[in-house]
Amino acid sequence: MGVSAQAQTTGVIKPGETAQAIVVSTSQNGDFSGSNDPNYYQWYITRPGGDGIADYVTPKTWGVTAAGQIAVPANAAVGEYAVSINSNYFHPTYAPTGLYVHTTKSLQFNIVSVTMVNPSGDPTTAGEHKQGNTANNYTGNEFTFDDSTAGVLTIRCEAGLYPNNAITQAWAAQNVTWTVDDVGGSTKTWHDTPDGVETDNKGLVVYCRFKKLPANYDDFGTKEVKMTAQEVDTTRNIEVFYTAEAANYPGLDPNHVESNWFHYYKQNEGGADYTFDPIAETSHTPPGKTGQIMIARNAYSGIPYLITQVVDGQLTVTGVSPVVKYYADFIGTLAHEREHATHQVPMTDPSDTDHDWLPSQYEIDTTNTKPNQNYSARGILEDARNKDEFVDGEVYAHKVGAAAMNSADKSQDWAFPGSNSAYTAAITLVP
Ligand SMILES: [Zn+2]
Numbered sequence: 338m339g340v341s342a343q344a345q346t347t348g349v350i351k352p353g354e355t356a357q358a359i360v361v362s363t364s365q366n367g368d369f370s371g372s373n374d375p376n377y378y379q380w381y382i383t384r385p386g387g388d389g390i391a392d393y394v395t396p397k398t399w400g401v402t403a404a405g406q407i408a409v410p411a412n413a414a415v416g417e418y419a420v421s422i423n424s425n426y427f428h429p430t431y432a433p434t435g436l437y438v439h440t441t442k443s444l445q446f447n448i449v450s451v452t453m454v455n456p457s458g459d460p461t462t463a464g465e466h467k468q469g470n471t472a473n474n475y476t477g478n479e480f481t482f483d484d485s486t487a488g489v490l491t492i493r494c495e496a497g498l499y500p501n502n503a504i505t506q507a508w509a510a511q512n513v514t515w516t517v518d519d520v521g522g523s524t525k526t527w528h529d530t531p532d533g534v535e536t537d538n539k540g541l542v543v544y545c546r547f548k549k550l551p552a553n554y555d556d557f558g559t560k561e562v563k564m565t566a567q568e569v570d571t572t573r574n575i576e577v578f579y580t581a582e583a584a585n586y587p588g589l590d591p592n593h594v595e596s597n598w599f600h601y602y603k604q605n606e607g608g609a610d611y612t613f614d615p616i617a618e619t620s621h622t623p624p625g626k627t628g629q630i631m632i633a634r635n636a637y638s639g640i641p642y643l644i645t646q647v648v649d650g651q652l653t654v655t656g657v658s659p660v661v662k663y664y665a666d667f668i669g670t671l672a673h674e675r676e677h678a679t680h681q682v683p684m685t686d687p688s689d690t691d692h693d694w695l696p697s698q699y700e701i702d703t704t705n706t707k708p709n710q711n712y713s714a715r716g717i718l719e720d721a722r723n724k725d726e727f728v729d730g731e732v733y734a735h736k737v738g739a740a741a742m743n744s745a746d747k748s749q750d751w752a753f754p755g756s757n758s759a760y761t762a763a764i765t766l767v768p
Contacts, residue, residue, distance in 0.1 A: 349447045349508040351567050353411040356420075356446050415450045417500040419443075447505050451513055451566035453573060455495040460559075460576040466759040469493075469575075475531060475544065478575045481753040484583035488550040491531050492517060492575065495542045496564060510540045514565045520577055521556035522587065523547040550579055552587045554601040557751030578753035581637065598637045598752045602667045605749050610678075611671065622674040624681040624694040624730060636670035637663060637752070642742065643727075643735035645714070652705040654716035654732055661742055663756045668745035673738030681730045694730025704733045 467477035693711035
């Protein structure tokens with residue numbers, strides 16, 4: 338009565354589903370008509386975890402039927418299962434010693450767990466946010482369009498699989514599905530490797546590639562990555578950035594190239610009364626010249642600001658702030674330059690008797706500076722080498738800029754590096 342059970346494969350099932358065993362061996366002898374008594378069936382189920390111990394399981398524990406169907410309990414553990422069902426039928430005439438029919442049914446199946454390995458972490462939690470780039474193989478949770486003309490952003494979508502064997506891998510290749518939110522105006526494709534051929538959005542590792550930067554500043558930012566396996570969704574938020582100092586935004590005018598940060602910051606800020614100056618050391622505006630505001634690179638890369646207080650009714654410089662960077666820097670600089678452009682005048686203007694860019698009445702009504710003394714506000718800069726830069730109009734513009742920096746809404750700063758990116762140096766506000 339030789340029984341050789343060749344394991345059969347039914348692949349991957351979920352707890353609560355039914356697996357169908359396959360007849361691999363039948364021996365029979367004599368008359369085996371009559372009813373099978375399920376109490377004579379014996380089942381071997383190899384436990385998941387690979388300890389090699391075969392459990393001799395009480396009939397019906399797992400709802401095994403004579404036909405070899407196994408209803409896997411809803412609480413069945415994840416793992417690799419091998420099941421052998423021996424159906425020994427004893428003909429009543431010869432019972433209890435006569436074995437007449439011996440049928441072996443067998444199957445292997447896997448109950449899998451699929452977890453999202455990448456993207457990983459939370460881009461809004463300090464200590465968890467992590468820049469995704471070529472050096473670390475597109476992993477992390479903050480992803481940046483590169484500085485190429487086309488502008489490419491690549492996300493590695495990676496799942497962990499247990500048990501991990503040839504059967505489950507083949508299953509996962511077709512049954513683990515990924516989606517990533519659109520990035521407005523950018524073309525999304527899926528690839529088998531970062532630079533590989535185009536494929537579908539399925540598998541344990543697949544790369545989602547975006548090509549072309551979006552036109553709008555608020556099309557960057559938070560996006561959802563979703564992995565679906567066995568009708569269960571796993572989601573994780575990532576953030577999408579542009580390379581700040583590159584210039585590859587859509588519609589770039591080759592005769593007037595702006596850095597990405599200026600292009601998108603300006604769009605976010607909404608104004609039209611200023612222009613990018615790629616050469617100047619610092620931003621500048623002729624006093625009283627609305628429409629001639631020029632914004633330099635240090636309106637992004639960072640500048641310190643004068644700290645002022647009004648002491649006994651007099652505006653006074655009391656300190657210098659640490660360097661302020663990125664969108665707050667931009668908003669503060671803009672407010673500073675707009676102060677020069679809209680409220681101040683050339684030193685030769687008759688309304689400015691002490692030649693400090695501030696009309697005398699404006700000094701009395703608004704700025705808390707002396708209308709008859711052009712350096713009344715420079716305070717601790719009195720002894721500084723470049724103290725002559727700080728006529729009252731300049732000190733007051735610093736005060737206006739500092740207030741704007743402190744209240745700048747940095748939530749839509751998607752420059753890398755920038756206010757919302759990892760690896761960003763501490764951003765200090767003016768005290
Ligand atoms: Zn100024």
